[in-house]
Amino acid sequence: MDPLQFVTTTRVAIVAGKGGVGKTTVTAVLARAAIRRGLRVLVVELDGKPTLDQLLPDVQVQHISATVALGEYLDSHGLSRVAKRLTNSGIIDVVATASPGIDDIVVLGKIKQLERSGEWDLVVVDGPAAGHAITFLLAAKSLLSTVRGGPIAGQATEVAAMLADPTRAQVVLVTLPEATPVNEAVETAAALTERIGVQLAPVVVNAVDAGPDLQADAAPEGSAMRAAAEFRNARRALHTAERAHLAEALPLPQLVLPLVPGSMLDSAAVDRLADEWGAP
Amino acid sequence: MTATAPMTELREHLRDAAVIVCCGSGGVGKTTTAAALGLEAAHMGRRAVVVTIDPAKRLADALGVPGGLTNDPVRLPIDAPGELWALMLDTASTFDGLVRANAENAEQAERILANRFYRNVAGSLSGTQEYMAAERLHALHRDERFDVVIVDTPPTRNALDFLDAPNTLARFIDHPLFKMLMLPTRRGLKVLNLAAQPVLKTIGRVVGGDVLADAIAFFQAFSGMETGFRERADEVITLLASDVTRFVLVASPRADTIEEAQYFAGRLERGGLTVHAVVVNRCTPTFGELPAKRPRAVVQAALWDNLRDLQATAATERSHVDALLGHGAMPPGVHTSFVPTLPGDVHTMAALETIRFHLFPPTR
Numbered sequence: 090m091d092p093l094q095f096v097t098t099t100r101v102a103i104v105a106g107k108g109g110v111g112k113t114t115v116t117a118v119l120a121r122a123a124i125r126r127g128l129r130v131l132v133v134e135l136d137g138k139p140t141l142d143q144l145l146p147d148v149q150v151q152h153i154s155a156t157v158a159l160g161e162y163l164d165s166h167g168l169s170r171v172a173k174r175l176t177n178s179g180i181i182d183v184v185a186t187a188s189p190g191i192d193d194i195v196v197l198g199k200i201k202q203l204e205r206s207g208e209w210d211l212v213v214v215d216g217p218a219a220g221h222a223i224t225f226l227l228a229a230k231s232l233l234s235t236v237r238g239g240p241i242a243g244q245a246t247e248v249a250a251m252l253a254d255p256t257r258a259q260v261v262l263v264t265l266p267e268a269t270p271v272n273e274a275v276e277t278a279a280a281l282t283e284r285i286g287v288q289l290a291p292v293v294v295n296a297v298d299a300g301p302d303l304q305a306d307a308a309p310e311g312s313a314m315r316a317a318a319e320f321r322n323a324r325r326a327l328h329t330a331e332r333a334h335l336a337e338a339l340p341l342p343q344l345v346l347p348l349v350p351g352s353m354l355d356s357a358a359v360d361r362l363a364d365e366w367g368a369p
Numbered sequence: 370m371t372a373t374a375p376m377t378e379l380r381e382h383l384r385d386a387a388v389i390v391c392c393g394s395g396g397v398g399k400t401t402t403a404a405a406l407g408l409e410a411a412h413m414g415r416r417a418v419v420v421t422i423d424p425a426k427r428l429a430d431a432l433g434v435p436g437g438l439t440n441d442p443v444r445l446p447i448d449a450p451g452e453l454w455a456l457m458l459d460t461a462s463t464f465d466g467l468v469r470a471n472a473e474n475a476e477q478a479e480r481i482l483a484n485r486f487y488r489n490v491a492g493s494l495s496g497t498q499e500y501m502a503a504e505r506l507h508a509l510h511r512d513e514r515f516d517v518v519i520v521d522t523p524p525t526r527n528a529l530d531f532l533d534a535p536n537t538l539a540r541f542i543d544h545p546l547f548k549m550l551m552l553p554t555r556r557g558l559k560v561l562n563l564a565a566q567p568v569l570k571t572i573g574r575v576v577g578g579d580v581l582a583d584a585i586a587f588f589q590a591f592s593g594m595e596t597g598f599r600e601r602a603d604e605v606i607t608l609l610a611s612d613v614t615r616f617v618l619v620a621s622p623r624a625d626t627i628e629e630a631q632y633f634a635g636r637l638e639r640g641g642l643t644v645h646a647v648v649v650n651r652c653t654p655t656f657g658e659l660p661a662k663r664p665r666a667v668v669q670a671a672l673w674d675n676l677r678d679l680q681a682t683a684a685t686e687r688s689h690v691d692a693l694l695g696h697g698a699m700p701p702g703v704h705t706s707f708v709p710t711l712p713g714d715v716h717t718m719a720a721l722e723t724i725r726f727h728l729f730p731p732t733r
Contacts, residue, residue, distance in 0.1 A: 109626070111397015141626075209662035268716055270396075303675055307668045313657030313667075317676040320654060354624065 090293040092342040093366055096123040096211055099259045103214045105222035105281075106263030107273050111295040111346070113200035114354055114362070115263045116215040118346065119293075121363035124148065128210040133200060135217050144199040144359050149272040153199055155192035162195045166240055172279030191241055193217075194251060197229065204257060221354040223280050224285060226252060226260070240272070262292045264335065266328035275338045281367045294332055298325050300347045371481050379617075380644050380729055383410050388510060388608060389519045393619035394629035396471045398650035398708070403521035404455070405724045410517055412452035412725075418454040418509055421504070423520040439637075445619040447718070454511065454515065464491040471597045477590060486580075486587040503605045510608060535659050540697055615645040618695065622652050622686030634699060647705040648728065649690055653683040654709040656702045 096102065098117070112352065117221045123130045132139050132150045173226045185215060203212050217225045228250040232241065253256045260281055264274035281287050301326070305318035336343065346362055382389070383406060391403045403419050408415035419627065421438070421648055429437040434445065438457035445453045464484060474477035481487050490497060509518045573581040603618040608614060616637060634644050659680055665674050694705060708727045 107395060109394060265396075302673055304668045306674050307666075307674070312670040314676050317656040317679050318672045320656070320712055321675050321679065324710070327713060336478065 090342070093122060093126075095127065096163045097258055099256060099288075099290070100198060100210070101258040102261050103216050103222075103258065103287075104217040104261045104263060105226075105277065106269060110238070110263045110265050110270055111279075112183045112263050113138075113140050113215055114344065114359070115261065115293050115295060116213055117141060117359045117365045118362045118366070119261065120145055120148055121215045121359055122366045123211050123213070125186075125363060129208070131203060131209040131212045133203070133212055133214045135196065135215065138271065141215060142358050145211065146355065146356055151203070153196050155196050157271070158195045158199050159192050162244075169238075178330065185227050187253050188201045190232055193228035193230060194241060194248055197225075197251075198244045201248055201251050201263075204251065215351070222260075223277060226281065226285050228260070230285060252285060252287045259288045259290040263295055264292060264307055266294050266297050266331040266335075268331060268334075271335045272333050274335065276338050278341075292335065292339060293344045293346065294335065295346045296348045297328050297332070297345050298330065299345070300325060339364045377395055377645070377702055379648075379706055380409070380413075382615045382617075382645055383415075383517070384427075385613075387613035388506065389615045389617060390522060390609070391519065391617045392522045392624050392633055394633075397619050397621040397626050397642055399619045400521045401721065401724060402650065402728075403519050404535050405721055405728055406453070406617070407453050407519050408447065408449075408721060408725050409726045409729050410519070411447060411449040411453040415452040416452040416454075416514060417466060417517045417519060418456065418512075418515045419519045419521065419583065419709045420505060420509065421455070421457050429455075442509075449518075457504055458498070458502055459678070460498045460501045461491045463505055464497065467501075467504060467598075468594070471594050475707060477594075481587065484583060484587045484590060486583040487590075490587070503599060507601050507608070516560055551599075565587060597665075610641060617646045617648060618644045619648045619650065621650050622689050624689050628691045630693055633634065638700075643700050644703055647699065648705055648708065649705060650708045651710045652690075652707050653679055653686055655680070655683055671709050 102119060104112050104119065105146055106115075114316050116134075120130050129150060132145060132148055134150055134152050135155075137154060138154060200212060200214060203209060203221060216222050229245040229252065233249065262274050262278055262281075264270045273348045278289055278292070282289060298321075300321075302322055303318040305315050305322060308315035308318065332343065332345075344366065349358055349361045349362070379494065389403075389406060389407070391399050393399050400421055403421065406445040407417040407419040434443065434455070438455055440456060440459035440462050441454045442539045444456060447453050466483050468487075502522070506518060506520055509515055515571065618634060619632050620626050635676075637644055656676060659674065659676050664670050690705075692697070694703075706728050708724055711723060713720065
């Protein structure tokens with residue numbers, strides 16, 4: 090069973106995970122691996138950071154900002170003059186507050202548009218920052234529970250439909266092989282499936298230190314080589330145990346990315362990591 | 370780094386400060402650092418309270434609190450001359466409490482608390498969490514039970530909101546639209562009339578009329594309370610800039626988190642604030658000298674390779690850290706502590722003690 094097969098069976102992959110787990114790295118590697126499978130891939134980024142353009146120099150990266158998207162949305166509904174005034178004066182915050190998640194819906198609406206355009210086989214979305222993945226994806230459902238009618242409700246209905254259809258969208262959870270991130274991934278997975286009904290793709294375990302046990306006692310007691318080996322064995326054992334814990338608590342296939350020690354991640358490193366996920 | 374500048378040890382900051390703000394990006398061990406600082410403060414005989422606003426609820430894990438933390442400070446069972454308390458900020462209940470405490474009467478409070486727009490503001494408006502953290506800091510700072518308040522901020526970009534929150538509120542209140550909305554209802558200027566204003570009409574068309582009516586009703590109910598909020602916001606701004614507050618930048622020796630840390634240091638500086646100490650967590654430990662010759666035997670050669678790899682990793686990490694601390698990136702006199710990656714995970718008081726040992730090595 091090829092755990093990466095989902096890239097060919099869905100059109101939007103939303104990469105989600107807490108801060109520091111390597112969401113952007115996984116987005117880049119996933120995009121690269123999908124391109125190697127011959128797919129036309131678009132990357133969507135929501136934080137306004139240029140990192141993905143650097144990691145994927147030959148790939149189209151679209152930056153979507155909630156404020157800009159909401160402005161465009163108002164514009165396309167014939168409110169262009171007011172939209173400008175709203176954006177400039179900060180009143181857009183009031184719109185967003187009066188109807189929480191409206192900006193998320195507009196962003197998801199844009200993603201839905203890209204999905205429907207037929208221009209791309211796969212849209213990989215580097216999800217919103219730490220902790221907000223659930224609220225972000227829940228926005229459409231929450232809004233529909235309070236607002237009836239009107240253009241935004243219509244948009245929310247279409248977004249909810251996309252998220253509920255595994256052939257259109259799936260969520261790729263990212264975690265690290267450590268206790269806290271694993272627990273968080275398990276909780277997020279439960280919330281995503283129960284509250285949003287979105288399909289989960291294989292979970293990505295990033296920065297895994299794997300390898301055979303080193304025979305620490307072959308070096309003299311108190312030596313640097315021995316201490317280093319014991320440290321490495323303990324870290325690897327921790328990673329193995331946490332992966333097992335994850336597999337038990339979250340029965341999804343795991344995609345693993347190896348630990349790239351301390352180095353600056355660049356496009357060449359992304360290529361090497363994509364090698365890990367091989368060609369079909 | 371200026372070699373001549375006097376270095377202030379982390380311990381001295383902990384002894385002198387009334388407020389310590391830990392900031393940095395996600396996954397660098399900020400919460401654990403805040404807890405370790407609190408632990409040391411208690412051992413120094415101070416009464417410390419650690420506030421986490423991290424929605425990831427990690428502090429409870431690190432402190433070994435079985436039932437999890439609540440919105441009210443809980444005293445932790447540690448053996449120290451001082452005290453260690455901890456709480457996990459619940460944004461909505463904190464906001465509710467403020468509304469109750471500041472409303473002119475119970476009727477006004479209930480009107481606000483029942484309003485749907487208010488529930489949205491309290492529950493999900495981005496920035497509210499940061500603002501409530503600032504309010505909480507204000508209250509805990511004045512609470513006579515505590516000598517020092519240690520705040521664990523959310524990941525970097527949100528943490529900036531934490532610093533901005535008091536200012537944002539002031540802007541919010543001064544905004545002409547809000548001024549208009551908060552005008553006391555007089556001469557028949559009712560919700561319906563307001564809703565006929567062109568700007569509001571537009572908003573209503575997008576979000577729906579009843580949603581807008583809720584918003585207007587909220588602002589009218591809130592009217593009169595903004596002064597208190599405004600005053601406390603100003604006091605928090607003053608407190609953060611005063612010499613009883615210390616900012617501890619937490620990072621890990623990875624290129625991306627170092628970049629975030631640099632960005633944050635710059636932001637603090639532009640806001641007239643300064644970094645007082647840096648904590649670099651999760652450093653690959655150093656084990657000692659690599660033997661000059663790689664052993665021939667396969668087993669020993671593997672051990673030699675492992676030590677060499679770990680040393681190379683440590684060197685790379687060091688170069689990232691130097692990039693953060695060098696080139697005048699940090700103000701002179703900033704003390705940096707290094708905490709090694711622990712072999713296990715940081716979920717016990719014992720692990721916390723180890724981190725404390727690295728942050729505050731026994732004096733020679």
